[in-house]
Amino acid sequence: MTTAKTTGTALLTEGVRAEAAIDLGALRDNLAALDARTGAAALMAVVKSDAYGHGGLRCALEALAAGVRWLGTATPEEALALRAAGIGPERARILCWLWTPGGPWAEALRAQVDISVSGLWALEELVAAVRETGVPGRVHLKADTGLGRNGCQPHDWPELVAAALRAQAEGLLQVVGLWSHFAAADEPGHPSIQAQLDGFTAALEHAEWAGVRPEVRHLANSPATLTLPQSHYDLVRTGLAMYGLSPVPQLGGPADYGLRPVMSLTARLALVKRVPGGHGVSYGHHYTTPRETTLGLVPVGYADGIPRHASGTGPVLVAGRWRRVAGRVAMDQFVVDLEGDTPEVGEEVLLFGSGEHGEPTAEDWGVACGTISYEIVTRIGARVPRRYFGGSAL
Template sequence: MTTANTTGTAALTTGARAEATIDLGALRDNLAALRERVAGPELMAVVKADAYGHGAVRCAREAVAAGARWLGTATPEEALALRAAGIGPDRARILCWLWTPGGPWQEALRQRIDVSVSGRWALAELLAAVRETGVSARVHLKVDTGLGRNGCQPHDWPDLVDEALRAQAEGLLEVVGLWSHFAAADEPGHPSIQAQLDSFAAALAFAEGAGVRPEVRHLANSPATLTLPQSHYDLVRPGLAMYGLSPVPDLGGPADYGLRPVMSLTARLALVKSAPGGHGVSYGHHYTTPGPTTLGLVPVGYADGVPRHASNTGPVQIGGKWYRVAGRVAMDQFVVDLGGDTPGVGTEVLLFGSGEHGEPTAEDWGRACGTISYEIITRIGSRVPRRYVGGVTA
């Protein structure tokens, strides 16, 4: 069971040490807002990294129920887990893009998973799996338009396209996608954005001139989905935005784009005690009480995904009031200086939520830790239970 609280956010399950509440209704609303923003192109719900810490299977099912026909994963294991959970090819296409030599190509083919190919080694391994299984492949060729990470360099692009077309002529595969990824779409006006748009257009022109007839061309991640309509092509790939966080916080928060954060993280005070002035707190005594005060113990730490960089900076809300982490975040716990306040043991501590009721957000935690909201939500550990509310799927 759950109990009521005063913030308007979902309250902790009775007896829980900590809990991440996942609002699947907000997830569906975010998908609807993104679909309205992009109009024509299809939407790929990116559920890599356990759906950015929200739970891949539940979020994928919810996204498909909301009309998403594409799901995006990084690793083949992520893609295969979705198929094993019953999300079949009749319900959604799944694209997997981060392959390493010796990967489970054969199983991916049998499960009708679309695969990304960035180099000739990958194409060779894929074709060997096709010949072994007798199952033709659905391939998305990825070009490096300037990110300098995965993807085929432009000078190697003609050879990769030519080899893929030869394999297609033999009936071994179908090139169904051409794609790339932005380096700095979250920095509007960055010179790399136009350079990548131009590079992608050139790569498309070459491939299509050579005879590729892709089902989808895709380039736009979350920030490009929100701010670069010229990058939308046939498919957009929102990740962070799907989970209700702004990928361009300097331009606007979630509400400015019709989004609502999906995850809130709550714990429960395990101890409240008085302490004198000059008392060291946590490892290394990097915080010393400035005077007589009360200290509250929060039973989550870096093993749960609370960044150690949140030491002396991370914000929490207790009883409607903000406090900061006092001293170092430890593996299983951290302390807040309550300044003489005396909330009872068991009182809820809201680490982050939607911000609609004055609580800290994942963006606040990112700024406090010198990182980004992506890292805050994806690092919440497996020993923090996820509780799903507002869902339409089991």
């Protein structure tokens, strides 16, 4: 077991069973560190998926207070919620990129949301909504340079560009952005990286030859922002890194890039009890106590976003030492073997955080569960309250 020093400072709000503490000061510092790497390129704060589980509106507002003027969302509903909360176009451009047929095109136009278009079907639905509302669209054309998800394939790119320019000539829209997304920027040296850089150059050259004069060209995500300065263009889209987690952990942790994790997840022991050796623990008895010991009950489970894959592996800090989840993670709770230690019921259990208190990090949980830190923080559920501190005056 790993032994760690504890500070004696309460991290958890009194009376709550579990809490995700969000350090907005760390968020601002991370944005400043990222901005220092981008040169002339502007910074987009990606707040999709409730800001990777950190709270979309609060993180968006903090990013704006830090001087960011671009916000990124996946779904139109996320973009519209930010506008409805009072983040108007005079405060921030909001780009939304994940559209499906029949989406809320008219609402997005009225809210002055920038819209990503990857194919003719989307352009046609957007143009129909422009004719209905009388509100011209701001469009970012997305090229598929090798990721194979959203984006227009090279053989269809000339047709999409030409159709968008025809609509622009009619005053229906303005092509304000050209963009793409990396497949493996988190694997430096991967052959797809240079292939995508070349593919994006070709897409830009054709669009600009055809007459597109974009406000912004953007390709870099978090790992590219940290490791590929040649991909920065006019705008970088920072997601994971702004929340203080390293998108390239094989190269360096957060501190190596001037980042601090923003989220800490803490719970309270709900029960401490002594049991004999050979006692089964949790569903299926996948863990039995090797000897007489004490067990601690942690009142969070997979309904709160604790991965079931953490069964038997998930690390926590309790009573000054690292422990592992004993047996299966259940819907609302899991157990740790305290190895005879007898902390008080109600003592704090640090699941993950910055590591400053000796606790595991989201990266440690990702390794333990065979996944990535992105998933660990994003999946923390709505019934875990968020406590914000260190924020600026909004």
